[in-house]
Amino acid sequence: MHGIYESSCGRGFKMLLIALICLFSQFAVAGSTLYYSVQKDDQLLKIIHGLHLEPIHGPQGVWSECLNLNPLLIEKNGDYILPGQKIYISSKHSDVISQYAFISKDGEIRFSKTKNAESIVYDTGESTESAVESEEIPSLLEAPMVQSSPAYSELSLLAGASYLALNTNDEVAHTSGEILSGLSPGAEIIWTPHLTESLSLDLGVIAEKVKIAPSSSKTLLSRQQNLNSFYLGVNYQFTQELQFRIQGGYYGTLLLNSPTVSEIQIEALSIPKVQLAIRYKVLSNENFQLYMQGAYIYSFPFTYKDSYRGGAGNGFSGALQVEQDLESFAIVAETYYRKSSFKVTPVTFDTTEAGIQLGVKWKLEKTNSSRKKP
Numbered sequence: 474m475h476g477i478y479e480s481s482c483g484r485g486f487k488m489l490l491i492a493l494i495c496l497f498s499q500f501a502v503a504g505s506t507l508y509y510s511v512q513k514d515d516q517l518l519k520i521i522h523g524l525h526l527e528p529i530h531g532p533q534g535v536w537s538e539c540l541n542l543n544p545l546l547i548e549k550n551g552d553y554i555l556p557g558q559k560i561y562i563s564s565k566h567s568d569v570i571s572q573y574a575f576i577s578k579d580g581e582i583r584f585s586k587t588k589n590a591e592s593i594v595y596d597t598g599e600s601t602e603s604a605v606e607s608e609e610i611p612s613l614l615e616a617p618m619v620q621s622s623p624a625y626s627e628l629s630l631l632a633g634a635s636y637l638a639l640n641t642n643d644e645v646a647h648t649s650g651e652i653l654s655g656l657s658p659g660a661e662i663i664w665t666p667h668l669t670e671s672l673s674l675d676l677g678v679i680a681e682k683v684k685i686a687p688s689s690s691k692t693l694l695s696r697q698q699n700l701n702s703f704y705l706g707v708n709y710q711f712t713q714e715l716q717f718r719i720q721g722g723y724y725g726t727l728l729l730n731s732p733t734v735s736e737i738q739i740e741a742l743s744i745p746k747v748q749l750a751i752r753y754k755v756l757s758n759e760n761f762q763l764y765m766q767g768a769y770i771y772s773f774p775f776t777y778k779d780s781y782r783g784g785a786g787n788g789f790s791g792a793l794q795v796e797q798d799l800e801s802f803a804i805v806a807e808t809y810y811r812k813s814s815f816k817v818t819p820v821t822f823d824t825t826e827a828g829i830q831l832g833v834k835w836k837l838e839k840t841n842s843s844r845k846k847p
Contacts, residue, residue: 506542507567509582511558517546518670520560523584524570530625531836536670538563540713626666626837629805634658635828637683641729642821657683659700661830665708675706675718681725685739698741700725714757718750718768726815728781728822744783744815745773748790760798767791772815781817788813788824796834803834 509520517539518529526535540546542561546554554560567576575583637654659681667673679702704722711717723743750768757763772786792809807830814823 506561507564507570507576507580507582508559508561511554511556511560513556515554515556517554517560523573524562524566524582525573526562526566526569530667535562535566626664627834628837629661629663629665629832629834631661631663631805631807631830631832632659633807633828633830633832635681635826637727638825639727639729640823640825642823643819655684657681659828659830661832671710673708673710675704675708675720677704677706677722678702679704679725683727683741685727698727698739700727700741701743703743708752714754716752716754718752718766719747720750721745721747726822726824728777728817729820742775742777742781744775746813747771747773750790762796762798764794764796765792766794770811770813772813784816784818786813786815802836805832805834806830 511520518536521529521535521539528534529536531537539560539562542563545558546560562570562582564580570576570582573584577583634656637657639654659679661677661679663675663677665673665675679700681700681702683698683700685697702722702724704720704724706718706720709717722745724746726742726744728740728742748768748770750766752764752766755763755765768790770788770790772783772788774785775781775783777783788811790809790811790813792807794805794807797804809826809828809830811826812824814821816822
């Protein structure tokens with residue numbers, strides 16, 4: 474019985490110790506954060522603008538900081554908040570916040586028109602009463618928004634090489650052939666304006682020089698071709714990890730023509746295509762991100778030089794991308810695999826491409842403030 478009593482006391486002491494540690498942790502977290510109670514028609518970005526907190530975007534921005542302090546926001550990427558909900562903000566911003574709002578003794582941020590004797594300035598966590606003269610301060614809902622353009626944009630410059638294989642199948646002649654390319658160099662430029670925290674665009678240009686080497690005994694008339702692609706993409710950030718993409722444009726493609734039995738003519742043309750993709754952030758820390766992307770490719774019917782009439786086609790692609798953030802830019806590495814087909818009756822063309830790209834991405838911040846100063 475004595476042993477059982479000692480065991481019960483030991484378990485009770487451990488439970489009490491754990492409870493005290495949890496209670497202390499809650500006080501420690503509360504002492505390092507402020508909070509704002511959401512009002513009707515509030516939005517997280519609107520709250521951040523109202524408090525004049527900067528920088529907003531990026532791994533060290535206030536937006537990411539709020540998501541980390543408020544786990545419930547991560548599920549909807551901050552786009553969905555309810556009246557009465559508490560939004561926690563780091564107390565390191567107290568000096569800036571106190572210029573545009575009141576901070577109560579318990580760390581609550583309040584927007585009001587005037588300061589009074591009960592208002593305090595929350596600085597290092599030790600609250601002190603201080604009488605402040607009446608001073609006009611804009612409320613959150615009255616602070617005028619002047620931001621009409623993206624808060625920031627990104628410019629990416631990538632260069633790399635790919636291996637491309639072109640296969641053909643003539644349904645009438647019952648023949649098939651393959652034209653192989655070596656390592657073909659290429660470059661891609663992408664401008665990405667961010668319209669909102671969840672919505673962004675991609676405007677891209679791709680230039681490739683394909684070096685063709687025949688795998689048959691026929692004479693190859695065209696040994697090099699320039700492939701140019703132009704596209705516009707729309708990206709929606711559904712969660713912090715998951716992004717949906719739709720991309721459409723004219724993509725450079727090779728077409729095989731046989732003027733004579735002994736000759737092969739390779740021509741380059743741009744085919745209208747659309748790509749539906751899902752991009753998922755697999756790994757992430759403060760300066761490193763790893764993304765995985767899968768996509769479905771649809772080729773629209775087309776006419777080329779009034780002689781080639783192509784039918785619809787389809788395909789798929791997959792990619793892995795790594796981004797390493799530095800002070801003012803990021804290093805980007807990407808490996809990809811694409812397979813697609815289209816038909817120019819009676820010949821079906823299958824294209825397989827695998828490659829790697831390396832490059833840099835610059836973040837272009839807006840220098841002007843997104844709100845008018847009071």
